[in-house]
Every structure is written in C-alpha cells, then in structure tokens.
Amino acid sequence: MQQFNTNYPSVEDLRKKAKSRMPRFAFEYLDGGCNEDVSLTRNTEDIRKVQLEPRYLQNYGTSTTKTKILGMEFDAPFGIAPVGLQGLMWPNSPAILAKASHKHNIPFILSTVTTMNIEKACELTKGNAWFQLYNPADDSIRDNIIERADAAECPVLVLLCDVPTFGFRPRDFKNGLALPPKMTMSNILQILGKPTWAYNTLKYGQPTFENLKPYTPEGLNLKQLGAFMDRTFSGRLNEEKIKPIRDKWKGKLVLKGVASEKDTQDAIKMGFDGIILSNHGGRQLDAAQSTIATLQNIAQKYGDQIEIMIDSGLRSGPDIARTMASGAKFTFMGRSFMYGVGALGNKGGDHTISMLKTQFKQVMDQLCCERVEDLPKHLTQ
Numbered sequence: 001m002q003q004f005n006t007n008y009p010s011v012e013d014l015r016k017k018a019k020s021r022m023p024r025f026a027f028e029y030l031d032g033g034c035n036e037d038v039s040l041t042r043n044t045e046d047i048r049k050v051q052l053e054p055r056y057l058q059n060y061g062t063s064t065t066k067t068k069i070l071g072m073e074f075d076a077p078f079g080i081a082p083v084g085l086q087g088l089m090w091p092n093s094p095a096i097l098a099k100a101s102h103k104h105n106i107p108f109i110l111s112t113v114t115t116m117n118i119e120k121a122c123e124l125t126k127g128n129a130w131f132q133l134y135n136p137a138d139d140s141i142r143d144n145i146i147e148r149a150d151a152a153e154c155p156v157l158v159l160l161c162d163v164p165t166f167g168f169r170p171r172d173f174k175n176g177l178a179l180p181p182k183m184t185m186s187n188i189l190q191i192l193g194k195p196t197w198a199y200n201t202l203k204y205g206q207p208t209f210e211n212l213k214p215y216t217p218e219g220l221n222l223k224q225l226g227a228f229m230d231r232t233f234s235g236r237l238n239e240e241k242i243k244p245i246r247d248k249w250k251g252k253l254v255l256k257g258v259a260s261e262k263d264t265q266d267a268i269k270m271g272f273d274g275i276i277l278s279n280h281g282g283r284q285l286d287a288a289q290s291t292i293a294t295l296q297n298i299a300q301k302y303g304d305q306i307e308i309m310i311d312s313g314l315r316s317g318p319d320i321a322r323t324m325a326s327g328a329k330f331t332f333m334g335r336s337f338m339y340g341v342g343a344l345g346n347k348g349g350d351h352t353i354s355m356l357k358t359q360f361k362q363v364m365d366q367l368c369c370e371r372v373e374d375l376p377k378h379l380t381q
Contacts, residue, residue: 002354002361008343009355011315011336018342022089022197023190025175030089030338033282034167039290040282043313046290050322051380054367063364065357067372069330070156070252070274070307072107076357077372078320079107081281081311081334082132082158082256087115087207090348091200093341098124100349104357109158109332110211112145113229117210122152130156132256134163134233135241141215141232146248157249158276161237162257167284200345242270254309259288264298267306274307274329281312281334292326299327317359321367325375 008014019027033040067077080101086093094116101108102125110121112134121129131149136142149157171177176184191198201207209216209229216228246253255267256276267275277295279288291312299308310323311332320331333356340352364370367378 002358004351004354004358005344005347008351011339011352011355014336014339014343014348014352017344018090018339021194022342023187023194025177025187025190026089026197027342028171028175029085029177030083030335030342032169032171033286034169034284035286037282038286039279039288040313042290043279043282043292044315044319047292047313047319047322050292050326052321052325052363052367052375052378053380054378056368058368060368061370063361063370065361065364065372067330069107069309070254072155074107074330075105076353076360077324077329078314078331078333078356078360079130080109080337081332082109082111082114082160083334083338084111084113085115085207086111086338087204089338090341090345091197091204091207092346093338093348094121095124096341096346097337097349098129100353102126102128103350104353106353107156107332109156112160112211112233113209115207115210117213118145118148118152118154120210122154127153127155129154130158130254132158132160133245134160135237135245136232138215138232139244142245143248144214145211146245150250154251156252156254157245158254158256159237159242159245160256161263162259162278162280162284164236167280168286169283196345239266239270246271254307256311258298259291259294261298261301264302264306268302272306274309276309276311276332277328278311292323295323295328296326303327303329317356317361318363320356320360321363321375324372325379327376 065076067074080097094114098108098121107130108125109130109132111132118131131154252273254274255272257278258264258275259279277291279291291310295310307329309330310328314331314333315336323331337352341348344351369375369378
C-alpha cells in the first residue's frame with residue numbers, strides 16, 4: 001500500500017488546499033483554461049462517462065500497475081506532464097516533481113518554458129527526464145537545445161504542436177500574466193497575503209526561463225522578455241520543420257498535442273515513435289473535442305502503428321483506468337501534480353503520486369484485472 005497524507009485523499013482536496021496557499025494570480029494561471037473553460041470542463045466530464053465492467057468470478061491473481069511505453073518500463077501508467085512557469089505557481093516545484101518521479105519510477109516531462117533547465121532535470125531524475133521542445137524560430141537555438149538534451153542523456157524528445165498561437169485566457173489578461181507579463185499592485189498585495197509562497201520565492205529566487213538563459217540577452221525587463229519570447233518561438237510545426245529534428249535526434253521522438261486523425265496519420269508517416277493526444281488541458285481551443293473522444297477514434301484505427309498516450313482532463317486513478325481501457329498506452333497529468341505541490345510543498349510530489357497509485361491499484365483489483373494492458377477487456381460496450 002502506498003503511503004500518502006490521508007487528509008488529502010483526492011486531487012480536488014489538493015486543489016482546494018493549493019488555492020488557499022498560492023497568490024490568486026498564480027493559482028488562476030494554473031487552474032484556468034481559455035475563453036469560457038468549456039474545453040477544460042468537457043475533458044474531465046467525457047472521461048467520466050466511460051464505464052468499466054468487473055469480472056468477479058474469473059480466476060484472478062494479483063494485479064500489477066507496471067507498464068511499458070517506448071521500450072521503457074514504469075511502475076504505473078501515468079507520468080508528469082510538461083507545465084510552463086512551474087516555479088511561478090509554487091517555488092522549486094519542478095525540482096520537487098522531478099525527484100518524486102525518480103523515486104516512484106514514473107516519467108517526468110520538462111517544458112521548454114518552465115523554471116528548471118534540462119541539465120538539472122536529468123540530474124534529479126538520473127537521466128530519465130523527457131524534454132518537451134517548444135520549437136524555436138531560430139534553427140541554431142533549436143539545434144543547441146537538442147544537443148543539450150542529448151548530452152544530458154534525455155531518452156525522449158517531445159515536440160509540442162498545439163500552440164500555433166497563444167490561447168485567449170481571460171484570467172491571465174486580468175492578472176498581467178499574458179505576454180508581455182507585468183506585475184500589478186494587486187499581484188503584490190496577493191503575494192503579501194501568502195507568506196509561505198513569498199518566503200519560498202525568496203529562498204529559491206525569482207522564477208526565470210532557465211532553459212532559455214543561454215539565448216536571452218541580459219538585463220531585459222518583463223516587457224522586453226515577453227517580446228523576446230514572442231520573436232523566438234513560433235509554435236508552428238510542419239513536415240519541413242520536423243524533418244531536421246528527426247534527423248538530429250537519435251532517441252525516441254513523440255508528438256504532443258495531436259487532436260485529429262489526419263495529424264496522427266502524418267505523425268506515423270514522419271517517423272514519430274509516439275503521440276500524446278492532448279488539447280493542452282483546455283488552454284488553447286475552447287471549441288476542441290475532448291481528448292477521450294479523440295482517443296476512442298484514433299486508438300481503434302492506429303493503435304497498432306504508433307504508441308498512443310493522452311493528457312488533459314485526468315484527475316484520479318479511475319480516470320487513468322478509464323483512458324487506458326479506452327485505448328491509451330500511457331497517461332499524463334499536469335495540474336494534478338501542481339495542485340499537490342501547491343498544497344503540500346516539498347511533500348506534494350510524493351503524496352500525489354502515491355495517492356494516484358493507490359487509487360489506480362484499487363480500480364485494478366476491483367475489476368479483477370491483473371495487467372494494465374488488459375484494461376480494454378473491461379470497457380463496457
């Protein structure tokens with residue numbers, strides 16, 4: 001049995017606690033989607049429409065949550081999704097989560113635009129951090145980042161394809177966290193009201209884009225930094241831009257943000273090892289189809305041609321089981337782990353992973369399902 005703080009037995013409990021400890025602008029940056037949050041809400045609602053069927057009278061032994069993906073074995077079928085600006089939401093959070101992922105043998109994906117660099121992530125995970133590349137407009141920066149990931153022995157490069165433009169996020173506009181960012185008097189007053197967050201920010205330093213320091217001119221203010229980011233990262237991918245990355249990167253290559261059958265077909269044709277079906281956690285397109293609906297169509301047609309993973313909307317062990325039964329080979333969560341760190345600080349990563357492992361194992365046992373790969377047999381028709 002995994003050990004976790006029983007005062008917070010669900011992601012929603014962690015969310016409530018995190019909200020009480022984080023400045024409002026930081027919590028809303030984490031918690032919100034785009035426009036009216038329709039896509040954000042639909043993701044979880046549609047996952048929870050999936051029903052599973054137990055088989056009580058079969059000859060059932062002991063279930064295991066161990067799972068293989070991209071030739072690697074992990075202790076559970078879920079990992080930590082890439083999240084930008086993690087240190088803004090909770091100081092030192094990427095390091096907390098990287099350490100916890102290594103302890104529990106689950107994958108940790110580092111974002112290009114988070115607040116810890118590739119080298120530190122791979123050090124803390126003993127070379128088992130995946131890296132999500134937000135494709136730079138400058139080819140020399142792109143090549144250098146890829147070389148750094150290779151030198152750090154990162155096993156998987158994840159290309160992000162679902163940010164051709166920044167999502168319309170009303171809370172971030174109000175809070176000054178759109179590009180270019182700004183610190184308002186309201187934000188300063190919020191910080192003063194959250195002393196633990198403020199103390200830890202002083203302890204670990206103001207969050208910066210650590211991966212991008214080698215390429216960022218010194219002395220930029222927030223407005224200038226926003227303009228630099230806008231120029232440096234186009235966010236757009238196509239076959240012409242992907243080919244030099246595929247040629248240069250010798251490890252496993254994954255495309256994140258796939259939301260259509262056509263993009264799945266193209267990913268297979270371009271030689272990707274895997275895809276992560278995602279709508280960016282409901283942060284980019286409020287009219288998007290839910291990720292579970294996308295999965296149910298694509299897994300049936302292409303599951304034997306490419307490794308299919310999923311993120312966006314998962315909040316519990318049963319949610320993981322529902323998506324695995326629907327055809328996913330692996331799952332990722334972002335907000336859930338950030339809620340955990342926001343709620344419990346240094347203990348948040350370990351707690352959240354342990355809690356989700358316990359929840360997922362209970363579902364496996366209740367279904368009388370011995371192996372993760374057998375979950376599709378329990379999907380009700």
